[in-house]
Amino acid sequence: MDKLPQIAVIGGGSWATAIVKMLCNNSPQVHWWIRNASTIEHIKKYNHNPNYLTSVEFNVDKLVLCTDLKEVISRADILIMAVPSAFLKDALSGLTEADFKNKKVFSAIKGIVPEHNLIVGEFFNTEYKIPLENIGVVTGPCHAEEVAMEKLSYLTIASQNVENATYVASQLNCRYIRTTVSDDIFGTEFSAVLKNVFAVASGICHGLGYGDNFQAVLISNAIQEIKRFVDVVHPIDRDIKSSAYLGDLLVTAYSQFSRNRMFGAMVGKGYSVKYAQLEMNMVAEGYYGVKSIHEINKKYGVDMPITDAVYNIIYEKISPAIEMKLLTDRLS
DSSP: OOSOOOEEEEOOSHHHHHHHHHHHTTOSOEEEEOSOHHHHHHHHHHSSOSSSOTTOOOOGGGEEEESOHHHHHHHOSEEEEOSOHHHHHHHTTTOOGGGGTTOEEEEOOOSEETTTTEEHHHHHHHHSOOOGGGEEEEEOSOOHHHHHTTOOEEEEEEESSHHHHHHHHHHHOBTTEEEEEESOHHHHHHHHHHHHHHHHHHHHHHHHTOOHHHHHHHHHHHHHHHHHHHHHHSOOOOOTTSIIIIIHHHHHHHOTTOHHHHHHHHHHTTOOHHHHHHHHOSOOHHHHHHHHHHHHHHHHOOOOHHHHHHHHHHTSOOOHHHHHHHHHTTOO
16 A cells, blocks of 8 residues: 555444544544534534543544545545444445445444345445455454443454455554454354344343353354354355454353343343334344344255244244243254
8 A cells, every 4th residue: 555545434323433433543534424413513522422432532633524425435545334234225325336436345334234135245345346355344352332441352354355454453453452354254244243143142041031051052052153154155264263253252242232132131021122122222233133144044044043043033023932942952
């Protein structure tokens, strides 16, 4: 890379806020697209996001804030997408293939675009003709809340273009963030989708009163389920025990900050899916992800009992107690 690439973060939520915080440690300028103009004015005046991770203070002199997505994209070389997958297509409405020409797109979304049943990288490759070598993934194990508190965290940056991944990793790496580079864009992204589904399962079981002993069995089976699926969808040599896969699953299934686990726990305690979503006031990607994985797996036929159980509870409205009891007979 001959010149210093300009980086833009697309999204105004917790993960976008955390990424901007990381980038500000290394980049002299960070472009940031936020839909709401009042949020931008608040950040400019008070140096923090009023809606997410409010303890994070920004050096606003480093931020170029804008509500015009087309303009933000035109200014940047590298785009880090952090819009919830369910709303991504709507956010990009009006943009064309020409807007993304020569852009490098990294997904920090950890979800599937539900209208297409495509992971985010595939969506940009298919809809906007971005070459796969210009697509990447930013994945955990990492919760935005701990980034805000500057607790030591680890990220995996995946791309088929090692130079692109290495540069993004260098911009996110700081005193409290360690980064590694991978070439497995499909495996890391599908794993990030599935870990949210399994966090929902973990929460449901917690809400039903299952203990730590069962949770250990559940998550042990979950990582095997991830391996079976990603090995069929994109068969390459990968270590499923590494942080990008197993680590990300563990932190999402067990952490107090996991919105997917929180969502599942409410469902397990008897709240309706609709009520749980409204009460949380946050997006649980596992809700959308499980339906998309269920649809995708009709093509592959991978044995996925935990995914099937979550789908049956969320979308077929089968009793969580009954469905999880049936699941216990299939785990080992």
